[in-house]
Amino acid sequence: MVKVGVPRALSYYRYFPLWKTLLEGVGAEVVLSRRTARGLLEDGVRHCVDDICVPVKLYFGHLMDLKDRVDRLFVSRIVSVEKCESETYTCPKLIGLPDMVKGSLDGLPPLLEFVVDVQNRSLKSSARKLAGELGAPAPVARKALAASLEQQSRYERELLRGRAPESAMETIFANGNGDSSRREREPEKAGDVTIALVGHEYLIHDPFVSHDLPGKLSRLGANTLLMSQVPAEVIAAELDRYPGISWSYEKELLGAASHFLGRPDVDGVMLVIGFACGPDSIIGEIINREVRGPESPPLTTLVLDEHTGEAGVATRVEAFVDLIRRSRKHRRPGS
Amino acid sequence: MKVSFPHMGNAYIPLSALLTNLGAEVLVPPRPTSRTVDMGALHAPEFVCLPFKVNLGDNLRALQMGADTLAMVSGMWACRFGYYGRVQHQILRDAGFEFDSILLGRDGLLPVYKKFQSTAGGNLLRAWVHALRAFKRKAEAMDALETSARQRRPYERDKGASSRALDEGLAMVHRAGSLREIDAARGEALALVRDVEVESGMDEPLRVAVVGEIYAVLEPSLNFDIERRLGEMGIISHPVMSVYKWLFRPLKIDTSILLAERRARRIARPYIAYVLGGEEHQTITGTINAARKGYDGVIHLYPFTCMPENICRTILPRLESEYGIPVLNLCLDEHASPTGMATRLEAFSDLMKQRRGKRATA
Ligand code: SF4
Numbered sequence: 019m020v021k022v023g024v025p026r027a028l029s030y031y032r033y034f035p036l037w038k039t040l041l042e043g044v045g046a047e048v049v050l051s052r053r054t055a056r057g058l059l060e061d062g063v064r065h066c067v068d069d070i071c072v073p074v075k076l077y078f079g080h081l082m083d084l085k086d087r088v089d090r091l092f093v094s095r096i097v098s099v100e101k102c103e104s105e106t107y108t109c110p111k112l113i114g115l116p117d118m119v120k121g122s123l124d125g126l127p128p129l130l131e132f133v134v135d136v137q138n139r140s141l142k143s144s145a146r147k148l149a150g151e152l153g154a155p156a157p158v159a160r161k162a163l164a165a166s167l168e169q170q171s172r173y174e175r176e177l178l179r180g181r182a183p184e185s186a187m188e189t190i191f192a193n194g195n196g197d198s199s200r201r202e203r204e205p206e207k208a209g210d211v212t213i214a215l216v217g218h219e220y221l222i223h224d225p226f227v228s229h230d231l232p233g234k235l236s237r238l239g240a241n242t243l244l245m246s247q248v249p250a251e252v253i254a255a256e257l258d259r260y261p262g263i264s265w266s267y268e269k270e271l272l273g274a275a276s277h278f279l280g281r282p283d284v285d286g287v288m289l290v291i292g293f294a295c296g297p298d299s300i301i302g303e304i305i306n307r308e309v310r311g312p313e314s315p316p317l318t319t320l321v322l323d324e325h326t327g328e329a330g331v332a333t334r335v336e337a338f339v340d341l342i343r344r345s346r347k348h349r350r351p352g353s
Numbered sequence: 354m355k356v357s358f359p360h361m362g363n364a365y366i367p368l369s370a371l372l373t374n375l376g377a378e379v380l381v382p383p384r385p386t387s388r389t390v391d392m393g394a395l396h397a398p399e400f401v402c403l404p405f406k407v408n409l410g411d412n413l414r415a416l417q418m419g420a421d422t423l424a425m426v427s428g429m430w431a432c433r434f435g436y437y438g439r440v441q442h443q444i445l446r447d448a449g450f451e452f453d454s455i456l457l458g459r460d461g462l463l464p465v466y467k468k469f470q471s472t473a474g475g476n477l478l479r480a481w482v483h484a485l486r487a488f489k490r491k492a493e494a495m496d497a498l499e500t501s502a503r504q505r506r507p508y509e510r511d512k513g514a515s516s517r518a519l520d521e522g523l524a525m526v527h528r529a530g531s532l533r534e535i536d537a538a539r540g541e542a543l544a545l546v547r548d549v550e551v552e553s554g555m556d557e558p559l560r561v562a563v564v565g566e567i568y569a570v571l572e573p574s575l576n577f578d579i580e581r582r583l584g585e586m587g588i589i590s591h592p593v594m595s596v597y598k599w600l601f602r603p604l605k606i607d608t609s610i611l612l613a614e615r616r617a618r619r620i621a622r623p624y625i626a627y628v629l630g631g632e633e634h635q636t637i638t639g640t641i642n643a644a645r646k647g648y649d650g651v652i653h654l655y656p657f658t659c660m661p662e663n664i665c666r667t668i669l670p671r672l673e674s675e676y677g678i679p680v681l682n683l684c685l686d687e688h689a690s691p692t693g694m695a696t697r698l699e700a701f702s703d704l705m706k707q708r709r710g711k712r713a714t715a
C-alpha cells in the first residue's frame with residue numbers, strides 16, 4: 019500500500035476528514051505527521067524565509083517530519099473556497115504552497131497535489147485527478163469521494179457544535195485521526211465568563227504555537243466559543259455590513275468577530291493573529307476600527323510567532339480574563 | 354478641492370496634470386523621507402507591509418499641508434494593496450482628520466468621473482478628455498526621461514550629472530501646462546540628459562535586472578534610490594517594471610503591456626502555477642530572462658513580510674542554480690539603512706565582476 023504523508027498544519031484543520039477518507043478510499047495508507055514540537059518547528063524555520071508567517075514555517079516542519087517515512091507527500095493548494103459572484107481567494111501563501119515546497123525543498127518524495135479552487139473547478143475533478151495519480155479506477159474514485167464528502171460534513175457538524183478540530187475528528191473516525199497518542203478533554207461549559215476566539219484555526223489549535231490557548235482559557239474558568247461554531251449564514255449576514263473583502267478566510271474572521279462582538283452572552287473576544295500574516299494585518303485593523311464599537315465587549319489582539327513564549331501567552335490571557343471579570347463586577351454592582 | 358495622493362516614483366507628474374486639468378488644486382507631499390515612514394509607522398498596524406506605512410505617511414503630510422481630499426486606487430485585490438485606501442483613510446479619520454475620499458476602483462468609475470463636476474467648470478467630458486491626454490503625454494515624457502538617464506548614468510564622466518539632468522528635466526515637464534508645452538519640455542529635457550558628458554573607452558558595464566514588489570522596485574524612498582546608486586557604481590539596471598507601466602497596466606489600453614504580462618505569466622508558470630496577486634510573475638520571469646539575456650545578476654527587492662515576494666524569495670535560489678545567475682535578495686523595512694544597502698551592493702558588484710572574469714577566461 020502506498021503511504022501518503024499528510025502534514026498536520028494549515029488546511030489539515032479544515033479538510034483532513036475529507037482527505038483521509040478519500041485517500042484511504044482509493045487504497046492509500048495515510049501517515050499523519052507528529053504533533054508540533056520544538057525540534058519540528060525549528061526544522062521548519064530553518065527551511066523557510068525568515069519573514070514568512072509561522073503557519074507556513076510549521077507546515078515546512080511537518081513536511082520534514084514526514085519526508086523520510088512516506089512514499090508520497092500530500093500537499094494542498096487552496097485557491098478559492100467560495101462559489102460566489104465576486105472573485106474571492108484564500109491567502110497567496112495557501113495558493114502558492116506547492117510552488118514554495120517544490121521550489122525550495124530537495125530530496126522530498128513525489129508530491130501529491132490536491133487543488134481546491136471551487137470558482138474554477140469542481141472538487142470532483144480534483145478528487146478524480148488525485149485518484150488517478152494513485153492508480154485508482156474511476157468507479158473507486160467516485161465511491162471514495164462520496165464517502166469523503168459524507169465524512170467531511172459530519173466533521174463540520176461536529177465543529178458547529180463547538181468541538182475543537184482534533185476532538186471532532188476523534189468522534190467521526192472510530193480511531194480518531196489515526197493518532198491514538200491523544201486524549202481530548204471535553205471543554206466544560208461551566209465557567210463564569212465566555213470568551214470567543216477569532217483567528218486561523220491552524221494557529222489557535224496548534225497547541226505548540228498557541229501554547230494551548232483554548233486549554234489555558236478553560237483552566238482559568240472561562241468558556242470558549244470558536245469561530246467554527248458560527249454557522250455560515252450568520253457570517254454571511256454579518257458581512258453584509260462589511261463588503262469588499264476578497265479573502266475568504268479573512269471574511270470568516272471578520273464575520274465571526276462582528277457576530278461575537280454583538281452577542282450579549284459574549285464577555286470578551288480574543289483576536290489571535292500570526293506575526294507576518296499579511297491578511298491578518300489588514301483584517302485585524304478593520305475589525306478594530308470598523309467593527310468594534312463603544313458598546314462592544316472587550317477585544318484584545320494576541321500576536322503569535324515562533325518566539326512567543328508560554329509565559330507571554332499565559333500573562334496576556336490571565337490579564338484579559340481578569341479585566342473581564344473586573345469590568346463585569348463594575349457593570350453589574352451587587353450581582 | 355485640494356487633492357493629494359501618495360507617492361510612487363515620479364507618478365506625481367502625470368497625476369498632477371490629470372487632476373489640475375479637472376480643476377482640482379493638487380498638493381504633492383514632499384518626497385518620502387525616513388520621517389514620512391516614521392509618521393506612517395506610528396499609525397499603521399505593526400507588521401503591515403512597508404508601502405502601506407509610506408503611503409500613510411504621505412497622506413498624513415498632505416493633510417498637514419491642508420489637503421481636503423485624498424485619492425487612492427482600491428478595490429478587490431488578492432493582495433493587501435487592494436485594502437490600503439480603505440484602511441488608511443479609516444486610520445486617518447480615527448486620528449481626527451476630516452477629508453473626502455476618492456477610492457478609485459472601489460467606488461466604480463462613475464462617481465469618480467462625477468466628482469469633478471463642480472471643479473471642472475463647463476463641459477465635464479471635455480475636461481476629462483483633455484486631462485487624460487495631458488496625463489498620457491506627461492507619463493510618456495517621464496518614462497522617456499527615466500529610461501534615457503538610466504542608460505546614461507553608468508558612463509557619465511561627472512558622477513551624478515545624469516541624475517541632475519533628469520531632475521531638472523522632470524521639473525520642466527512637471528511645470529509644462531498645455532500639450533504643446535509638454536512636448537517642448539520633453540524635447541528640451543531629453544537634450545539635457547543627452548548632453549551629459551560620458552567617459553570614453555570604458556569597459557562594458559555590468560548589467561542587472563531589478564525585480565520584486567512594485568513599490569520596492571519603483572519608489573526611490575523605499576529602495577534608497579537603487580537605480581541611481583547602481584548607475585553611479587557603473588552598473589546598468591534593468592527594472593522589470595516602470596512607473597509608466599504601473600499607471601497604464603490597470604487602464605488596459607496599451608496592448609504591449611498586456612501582452613508582456615501574459616508572456617510573463619506563461620514563463621513563470623512552471624514555478625508559480627496560479628496568480629498570487631502581486632508581481633510574482635514579473636519576478637520569476639524577470640530572473641529567467643536576465644539569465645537568458647546574459648545579464649550579470651538579479652536584484653530582488655521586497656518589503657518585509659510581502660506575501661507574493663516571500664513566495665518568490667523561497668523559489669529564487671532554485672532559479673539561481675538552474676539558470677546560473679546570482680540573485681541578491683534585499684528585504685526592506687523601516688529599519689533598513691542606506692549604508693547596509695550600499696555594503697551589500699558593493700559586495701554583489703564584486704561578485705558579479707569576478708564571475709565575469711571567470712567566464713572570460715573559461
Ligand atoms: S493567512 Fe496569514 S497565516 Fe495563513 S498562510 Fe496566509 S499569511 Fe500565513
Ligand code: SF4
Binds near residue numbers: 402
Ligand atoms: S505585494 Fe507585498 S508589499 Fe504589496 S500589498 Fe502585497 S504584501 Fe504588501
